[in-house]
Amino acid sequence: MCEAILAMKPNLAEPQFEYRVSWAPILPAPHLPTSVRLERRTLDFIESTARTLRNAQESVERPIEGKVVKLSSLDPTDELEELADDRQVTIRFDLDGRAQNALVPMVYADYRSACDAHRDGKSIRIMGRLERTGKQWRLSGPHDFQVLP
Secondary structure (H helix, E strand, C coil): CHHHHHHCCCCCCCCEEEEECCCCCCCCCCCCCCEEEEEHHHHHHHHHHHHHHCCHHHHCEEEEEEEEEEEEECCCCCCCCCCEEEEEEEEEEEECCEEEEEEEEECHHHHHHHHHHHHHCCEEEEEEEEEEECCEEEEEEEEEEEECC
């Protein structure tokens, strides 16, 4: 549940946000609040809780190295310098002797460099928390991106 709430969080420039629920009219509505207000400090607590509940291998900061195998961007010219789920790469890397793919959201400058690395067949290295989401890996909090020689 923590991961689901974190996946829905809006731009953190907002001091707080609210979720509303509409119950199906076929069933009698339970006596629960119809809205929940979450503040930025609440999200910090939820993120900490999620990290605690994750597998130990997933919650540690680690580098991944590999080739860019897929590029995805809704608008490749959007130069906003913030992580964006609509601007991400898929990196093929080795985990315990097996090839795996990880989705990595990127800032604009890193995304452009990843495009160049993909074109040139170069490997990349990036730090972050490797997390399993369903059947795929995702690198959260990516930083220290570099193209390897």
